[in-house]
Amino acid sequence: MRFASLLRPSKLAADAGHSTAKPGHPAWHGLAACIVLLGLNVVLFPKHWMGLTSFTYDFVMHYYAVVAYWMSSVAAGEWPHWVPYQALGYPLAMNLQSGIYYPPFWIFPIAGIPYDFHAANIFQIIHVYAGALGMYCLARTHFKSTFMGFLAAVCYHLYGGFFTNAEHPDIIRSFSLLPWLFWAFLLGEGPEIILYIKGFSYNLRIIYRNFLIPPLLYLFIVGGYPGCMIAGMLCLFVFVLVQTVVAIVRRQRIGAFLDAAVLGGLTAIGIGMAAIYLLPGFRLSGELVRADMTQSLLRWYLNPTQLGSLFYTSVGLGPDISMIGMQIPVVVAVFLPFVRRSDLTRHCPFLVVGAVAAVMCISSLEPISSTLMAIVPPLSYSRFPAGDYRTLLYMAVLFLALSGVNNLRRSPEPLSLRHLIILAAAAAVVLVGGILYLALAIPDAAAAAFAFALLLQVATLTMMLAVLAVLVRMRRMPARQRLAFSLMVPMLAVVSAWPVLDSMSSFWKTPLPINVYQWNGVPDRLGNELHSASIFRQHLTERPARLPAPHPHNLSWRGYLTGEFMITDLTGSQSKSQAAVERNTALQNFMMQPSGFLAFDCAQIACDQREINGLNMNSTAEAVDVTLRTLSFARNSIVHEINLPRRMLVVENETFAPGWTAKINGTGARLEPVRVDGALRGWVLPAGHYKLSTSYQTPLMQSGAGISLAMLVAWLLVVGLYAHARRSARTVLSPAMARTAAA
Incomplete structure (x- = not known):
């Protein structure tokens, strides 16, 4: 029997899913959402786009310099196996944050575009935009609503982590790719294909987007922060496990196990595709000082007080807020009282993931997370659980809040005074909670900034309540009422989030640091090429003397750009x-x-x-x-x-x-x-x-490259086999997927 003959629709599926079913989301909806989100990106980062400001701190230091170095190296036709200019010399593969295997970076050396400060900023801004698009796809598929996908994308574009952690580009790339990964791991609603084996039929929910797991996982591993990779892999495993358990409860046992097996196989292919990055890194990890002290490393957790950053500004909630920023727009958060019991079941995989993330990143739950790390040692490689897991906690709470918005928006009952009272009570809770934070947790030095952001948040909530009061009077025009509601919530979400983000601006925007480089005679560009390009035209008969460690203001990492030999480097990965x-x-x-x-x-x-x-x-x-x-x-x-x-x-x-x-x-x-x-x-x-x-x-670079190439070929073969099997068997979409085909 040919493999393709094993895949064919049951009569019921064929009858119910005729090709006459039309997608519920016209293509122009998605295009319009992309354009509006791009506009939001420009509004949030206008000076970054124009090259008048930059992301701060580490962004313009080691993170920029090491990428500029290897780009100049490959542009000169030389693979940067060894970096002799920093930290007395070290293997580049030991630096897991260099991004050398991250394909989008290669646009610069291939196209001959200099990776200067302006280009580095735009590259990161585009990743924030890409993260919002990923959330749009995830939420639109999960909620089966273009509007909910758009609102979720707006909220994620305003996610505090993109701003407070802006100094760490690899963490931003991790945040950007997480929604895409969860979208790819999300199974279809109904049976996509019927698999016949030895007289038995099994419903499979594997669809085309699931086959994007390998390339997305590859990007997540080679381009993201290693701690976020560990957190993401754990939570994706939990996500698949919960989907499998839910399917078993719904009496889809064999099909559920087969779905999980396929997702597991695609995950293995994705990890294998990253072998060129993982194998050398694993081999050289023993050369790092921290390799012998993994279990004893001081870890950075969220304390219960810092959970307030889910809704309020992070200013005053810690000496370094880079690892605690989350910030769901309060205009969306106040809809949490409208969550129904059925929403808990619907969002079960995301909520369980959020619960696991909470266990791993909240300080009061550290005994549980420490036990898990002892059982699964790779989990202990996460030095900053607060930063690595908070996005997953944020997503769970965001989806609950979005459910409240969706329930009120799609309710057959028009907006009423009862709804308005509930929202007013929720707004009052936001105000009282903020006042308590201000009185009990925020130090005097940050009180003014926190109070100002809270005042503007409350003002936006008051504006929303006023608009809703007008809409309540439009009970006899439910269509207009719903339209006005749908336009109001995203706009006010942006308005309510802006003062919060602006209060944390010192972490994500500063005048371009070119002056720091120019003061030291190290501009990022020399004419039409990077400063670091001149290194690869030097021919030394012997190495000159190394330079002592200067103050960071004197560019202790400048060897990447000038070819000077420095004894230190601005990185925590000491050999x-x-x-x-x-x-x-x-x-x-x-x-x-x-x-x-x-x-x-x-x-x-x-x-x-x-x-x-x-x-x-x-x-x-x-x-x-x-x-x-x-x-x-x-x-x-x-x-x-x-x-x-x-x-x-x-x-x-x-x-x-x-x-x-x-x-x-x-x-x-x-x-x-x-x-x-x-x-x-x-x-x-x-x-x-x-x-x-x-x-x-x-x-192990050559071995890793061979495995990566083999896994790439395996992925292409699997995709081709799946497509051929569906075409040969003339498999049709199930009714559930017919409604979400655009996803």
Whole structure:
């Protein structure tokens, strides 16, 4: 039997789902929503679009510089395996936040567009817009309503995390991709296809959007923040699990298990597609200091008081509000009293995900989350649960609030005085809650900003109640009443959110930091190219002396842009080699020198070990009969002239990392380095006069690339097989999907 013959519609499905069923959402609805959301994006970020302001703090520091560096590298035709200019030298693959495998970034080097500060800002703004579009697709599919999809997109575009966390581009990319992932993991309502096996028929709810899981998951893994990736993977697993349990409760047992198996297979393909990023990162993770202290890392949780940032400004709720911003527009939040019991069932997967996120990110529930981390160790890699899980908590509360809006909007009963009283009571709760926060939780330094934002929120709620009071008098014109209601809520949602976001403006907009770079003689561009492009035209015979760690205002990360050799880097991912140097004054002095060597007689030390410790780094670098000289110093390779009278250990003043190898005169077997004093690169070399060519290749990169390519081919084959099977079997859409075909 051909595979395609296993997939065919049942007679009932065929009769009920004739192709005469028309989509409930005309294409122009989606186009109009995209245009309006783009307009909202421009209104929120006008000076960012024009290049007059920038996102703040870390955004213009290491985050910008490392991307500009590798873009210049690949544009010059050189893969940046090793970065010699920062932190004494390190493998780029060890920096999981570089974004080098994130395809949208490659538009810049391929198209020859300089990735300057202005371009970096626009790139992030577009991701905020893309996140809103993802929420539009998710909510429109889930609520089966274009309006609800649009309102959800407006709220998500105003999500506080996009603003308070704007300094961290990888976290913003994670926030942007999360709605898309949940949309892709959302199963169809009814049986999409009927699978016949050995006389039994099974209803499957797998649809085309589910096959977007692999590429979306790939983007989420390689482009997002690793902590958000861990949080997202856990919550997506819970999301699929709850959908499966709900289907089993509805007596769709075998079909539910098959659906879960397909989603699991697509997830595995997506993870496999990211192997080129994951395998080298996993191999090099042991080189990080934090690898030995994962369980003891200080974690950043939301305390119960900070949950107020779901509705109020985050100003005053903590010394650093970057990890706590959420902010559902209060105009939408006041509709929570209209949530029905049936909504809890309808949103069950999202609510359970929100509950899991709450357990993982709220400080008072830390004993439970710590137990889960002990059971599932990868969960402990999340250092900032507050930042990693809050979006999922936000989405659960947002969907409940949207349900209240939807229930009132679609109710057969016109707006009445009773509805107005309930909304007024909810607005009063917002006011009283804000006053209590102001009196009990907000420090004096932030009281004025918090009070002003609260005042404008209450003013917007008062305006909404006034408009609703007018609409109540239009009871005999329900169509106009509903239209006016639908226009009012999104507009006032923006109005109520703006003062909250503006009160936190120091975290997402500041005058362009070009002055900081220009003061230090490091502009982001030199003519029509990036400043960092000049690095790859340099040809060094040896490495010059390294520079001491300057104050961050003096651009301690400027080596990415200028080619200067810095001993530090502005990142929390410190390597063990760098940490070992910082603990040893003799190593520090040795590493600060230009390219240099120390030679030790193997007759006096045990050379045949992978690690050698306790050497005297203050000894003379060269004996009378020893010649050690650097002939060529490049980023991924170094060539030395070696002249040794006997077998010796030659130690470079360069850091050790897995992936370095060497050849003598370019021939013979590759030599592996030994780790010296926990930090340095040492070579056990034979007697003789020759050239030693050392080179760096990212560990497991080729294996990862092969797996990624194989998974990409597997995904294309699966999509093609599914499409062919549906066409061959002439499978029709179920009635439920006919109503959401546009999704």
